[in-house]
Amino acid sequence: MTLTTTRSGAAHAAPVKGKDRSRRSEALWGLAFIAPTGLGLAVFYLWPVLQTAYFSLTEWGAFGGHTWTGFDNYLRLAGDPEVGQALRNTLLYTALGLAAIPLAIVFAALLNVKGLRGVGAYRTLFFLPVVTMPVAIAMVWRWLYNGDYGLINHLLALVGLDGPNWVSDPATALYALVVVGVWSSLGYNLIIFLAGMQAIPKEYYEAAAIDGAGPIRQFFKVTVPLLSPTAFFVSVVSVIGSLQLFDLVYVMSGSGAAARANPAFPRLQTVVQLFYDRAFVTNDRGYAAAIVMMLLVIIIALTVLQFRLQRRWVHYG
Template identity: 85%
Template structure:
């Protein structure tokens, strides 16, 4: 009973603020809401509409594309963590702070700064490119560059968090392994691939799971960069940037179609569960064959 007593506060918080809203949203996904509140049961109508809505498919493809491209932050974080983990490196604390600053910065502030950097008329990036004779595009308004510009911001924001986790994982590896490898003639690069990466696989798995879940819920960066509703639709690149969560927000709070919005977010929940289960299955096979 003491064990249950100690976990009761956390369990109660999870039940009230996480489990109950999920169940409530699942129920609302089978309803239709009126303009002045109140709802009526409509069965599977919202899900039938979901399957025939082209915007749902487009936003889902955009979200998955952003998630897959954003996984590039993991190898980058591993490389930077390995560099910072070297013995005798001066100023390690300063480097850690600089890498971690984007993580503790408010996402809205990050998006506003990058919105200025990406501006096609007076942005700093295009100004630097103009100095070498390159006419830069309007990064967020160009359908060919919009998604990659968004991915770059996401990677820049998440590398620091991943780096701290990988650095902790590397420091937990016994130093004797590296000393023995050095005696056998293995250099730093071979030690990295033969010792660091294999022993870092559980940490990499954890980072990949939380990265995928976080990327699938992308909203704040897109909202600040391109807006929502009619304002966002004036952006030519909006079809390449709209995410599932932004589509949910637009249906729930702009057009007041809350039942359909609940169905959209339940679809996202299913996608997150499916991809997380796939990651766990691949991890088990990796461990088995390893």
């Protein structure tokens, strides 16, 4: 009787061992497939972050080499008014830049109308700034904003208005950048929202039409609520991109002494531009690393906040 039990137990144990080997084999194959991507992330993303975190705790000499200084750079950050101004500029630009999201929803809804002629041409025109080099965009808008011979001021002069020096006037400089940022990101956001609208089942609109809802009411009662996951994705991407603004400001205002000669320089400088100035102009690389680590913490904090707000929105919605 004992021998039978043992044989029976062995017979039942064999499939279990086979399943374990199969699972280990699947796990190894899965690790093998993600290893190239994981190695790339570790080498090109994780290691630079760790290296920058270390450099932020050091001070660099004029001819290379660095010495450990601890948290001196972060204490210096707390009392640097230029960092505070650059941070305020960046956060204000980010907040105002979110205006591209409702604009993109409205334009996506208009392009989603059935029977609209030239839809392909409209979509191409809206998406064109996305595939255009940011430097080219900044140079064109710099000419448009020119206070002496810019097209915008020329058009204003035709109706008897005297336009300001848009990028040189502290009152208008940052808002002029916001307009360019919204214009250049509108096409990308529009395509994402258009894809989200086309994924909404038509039955919802048919049911709303039966209940007597017109196109405008359908837009606010059906389209906008069902686009909330898409809007969440676009808002996260937009905030991260706005916080890293650099190329637009660099081309339109310059860097170093040329940028500081601009009367609107304090209202134009962003955190990334300040990092570039400290790292590559004044060669204060330890302090520059601390600046960019501060920006990384802000990006992570705002992203986590957006995720929490999204969960509450879904819960209460």
